[in-house]
Amino acid sequence: ADDANTITWNPAGLPGLRRTEFTTTYADLYAMGITQSYLGFVKPFSDRVALGFDWSNVGFDDKELLYAENKMNLAIGIQPHRKVSFGITLKYLMRDMQLDGTSYGKSSGVGYDAGLLIQPLKNLRLGVGLYDLGGTQVAYEDKSTETILGQAFKLGISYMPIDGLILAADYGDRYHFGAEYILASRLSFRAGVQQDVSGAEKILVPSGGLSIKFKSLIVEYGYESHPYLEPTHRFSLALQFSPAVVSITSTVISHNPVFRSLHRYYESEPFLKVGIKNISDADLPVDVSLYVPTMMDNPHSQSVTLPPKSEEEYDIGVSFSSDVLTSKKATFDNLVQPEVKITYKQGGEEKLAQKKMESSYVLGKGKLTWSNPDMIACYVTPADVVVDKFARNFIQYYTPVLNDYFGRSNLGRGIILYDALGTHGLVYNIDLETPFLDIADDKTAFDTVKYPGDMLRDKIGDCDDLTALYGSLMGNLGIETMFLDVFKPGAGHIFLMFDSGVKPDEVGKYFLDETEVVVLNDKVWIPIEATLVGKSFFSAWKQGALKYNEMKAENFVNEISVKEASAKYLAGSHITPDMPMPEMDGINDLLKEDIKQYGVWLEQIVYNAVGNKLDAAEDYYDAGVKYMEFGRFKEAINMLETAINMKPVFPDA
Template structure:
């Protein structure tokens, strides 16, 4: 059978035989010579194949046997003898075999529809015998043949190459299979000698992706030779042809540039900081720059920069680690942009009318909401023509990490004009799934109208993303991203902890704050400085990445650094409506919380002036969160000491303001596994609330007592508000001449009113009124007492008298007025 169709691999290009599988050698002794020959060919045992082919030719003359013998001889290195076996033979099988052995290019045979680029030989086994008795090669065998050739040519094919093979080659099998002849067949199947136009097949799958090998030169402008050699080693490992251009200036090696297509220039510096942590550690900041140039002409194509800071006890190791880390990140970025670089090299000969350059900053996934309002990078557009471009629009798409492409309408770009625009990106919460610092690929698409025709440019640009716990303390406000009062885990714990507290004698917010701090201790949470990146060190170092936990993680792990505990405590406080701020002092952070007590009530707050801060019209108290597990009183005292120590240097970061810029991420939905009750807290911190209350009462009494009779009158009111009515009466009676003081008598009446002794209250009100008949407030109190005694008439009489003094009292006491006149 003759089927002259497609192509094969020349022996000069690929001097081998393609096989699908080897034939097992444990066959019965009844094997024929044809089956033994087939087995030898499939096993690539060329000596055995020569042996059996020669024996069979002694028995019969067959063009296929001559072709097999010649090909097997050529594979044993006896090319001259192989061609002699084919001498004078003109059948198409012999001609194709001769072309394969000689590696002939552009094979033209009468039996071929078109010249074959190069010919390769393939021995294929098929378990089916369809048409083999008639010398017919089935389509299934032809497809199997082409697949063998493809996967031998492409050991690790790309997705694009596989797609092209399926679409271009398998859809036109006859264009690539030149011929095929059965060598042997039996009940188990058949073995064929197939001829393929491998040159055409290779071109078909390479079209559109295969380029000449990119030749790269690497030169160190400033830095250590060993790091250049490491870069070269890495590039070669990725399959690039790399030449070491040594150390020096780029412009001084023009002769060497002729041997490369592009040059990577390296610049590295290391800045060593002061000793920290008692002189045991030092920070090293590596500043590495990698600039990519085209070699001819020399033109800057890409500039990559990185700064990496390492804190290490060993100077040499710290410096090397910092530099290596920077180079690893830069190489990773280089690999992801290599496609764009190659594209730029190709465009040098035909300059694009619109130049597009994209530069992304490092992205912190914990702050992913930030980038919707603030730039994640910039894009530069340059119109290189004398024509204006209209309708310039760009979009950014990032698979998986943004739901919809971010779109920016620029409008018209005048001729010769260059513009630079910020790039905002609306990431989704899936970016929190990134568990290691890595690059993600963005697709930037620019469309514009040039002379009435729509044009489009698409390029890929990598974005370096830090995993969700990473944070650089260049702006301490970023801690707001880790304060999560709406997290159900936090809400559950905070709500359970403050439930049941209705204690008098202390600010409601102080009672809640104390309960929440105690709950943290009951949960078993403790402070431990991060051994790898202690906040005391990294917070003051520029560019060093810290590891910060989310509050729910600190609860689960039961341990945290000062920043972790601060974000946890602030989250708990905010969850129950208490405003917080973060106090930032050198190497440390702690919490400042709003008591809700107005500045005007400062004297009644009841604690020493050095224990609190006046802010925004209310009293705030500092709490040292690293004392978690101790009492709230101790944490408050230590926080006050720290605040006083750093007075003038401390920076206050209000959560509400910081949150406007750094929103907390949307964490996966989860409920608290364990909560703490009032009973749990009071069992561990027994009597603390009562001690704080007594301390406050004593402090207020001492301060007010120092103010004379007016201070004592205020003390009466204070005691009355706190429910200490007997103490209020004692103070009132202790005031010299109290029976002649309308203000004291009126307040004494109020105390008895609260004790529900309305007759006694009325007596003191009327005594006060006799001393001061112009005080409408006393008249209102008399009216109220009469109402409690059931005398509406007298109540109305005194209320009307009050209105004659001040008509506004009607609106002020509208409830009482309605009750009296109802």
């Protein structure tokens, strides 16, 4: 039941063919002039229903005696379940015998066959054929009738122990045993034997054959050896027009538009949902490929095994070309038409199903929307070579300042890097095309964000550019940051805060008051207004604290953990071309100003710690201890020496 001959032998095999097929066979039985001819045609109407029509003829004609028996079958096969199918056949028979041109016994009649096919296992099939149900009668010209074919049945089984080898047997009026081996899906070898069930002499008839397939054309030869008669040679020709057993029912890209800057996020998540239909009766390995123009050099491919008789949706990942952010096309927005292709093997031949998808926008590397503010994390690139060089150069050069004035604190590192940006010449400038103030209110509008390395080169940017840059520099030093997304209507803004390294229960010990900092997630954060770059760090800190407290009181600020957001929205693989670093010659003016303001600020903390008075030796001692906690050892020594001068016997001092 694996070709068009199933019309005659078991109509239940029709829907399993999954193809349109035409076949013809011719044989001269036992070289006696008794010809056997056959024509068959199969047409599937769905993956579960197929129709078949055939004509067969057995005849003899020696110019004196003529005998002809014609039979036409119209069959339908239905497969309600992938493991079960059934079919019925309506057949019309015509017989005639002539002697010297005179007809004797011309008759015709109608009969019915039925079949059942069950496949309990992938490599096991069971079949039942019921023939001439109720007996098949013919009517003669004189209106008399005769039952010429009695009701019969056959039971069959086939088993595939290994790929390419099929063993088969059936039982009816004869026993049949056979085997077929298919080589490379092109060449098949067959051998079998049959023996009568009843009769005085149970004749054993061996047979063999082969078939050659070339694309849709199949040529077959069969040989049957009878012990008493001449052998029979059968020749068959078939055309098999196999339809695709796989079709693409739906395709949806999870993200539209597509942001180049989020390419690593896309690569970590399912990118495409594709509906695939498999009408075959077996598991089918396929390769699904996706091509997104301007973002790929080659399609992304993924292997999937389709269950038999299935229609399911599959999540497909994606991988983009290495220059997705650096190619010339990366700068521009592109309207592209992605394409999905599915390749698989059917009957030994490579098959292809493909579908052009709806057009999608691929946006340039600097584009972003604020529908999900966490996506800004993809622009935080602490590992960028230029960012790393900038941060390390300034911190290493100013290590003595960090040690002597700031006690190696995160605050000191933040001051040095912030002032470094001002000294480098960075300035805040509202993006005239996409001002953040307007963009923040429209979650669908496209904003433009610069990568930190590009920002260091261009030296001019909006609040989002400066925030991403300063956050990247701090991240390079291992200092955690949080971005502060202000979503108040008409006052959209973004700035940041960094981890001070101080524990929440020690805020009163290391800061003037709680309004200077933000206590969140068991950390103490220092808020910074990055747009004040070029001014002192303490100005940016003061403004950042005021802005945060104001927006927090009105519930208009969203704290974004850069660490958590970066774990999802991975930084883009952006490579900044190398650039010369700023020359450093002594302590720059901005840093001098902040050292001065830091000293005043610290002096106030110390003064508060001693009760706003320095009268007794104990007051100077407490002040010295406080300075030691901040790493200001010079001031600490001065205070302790004063305490000793006032109280010479002061062991602790």
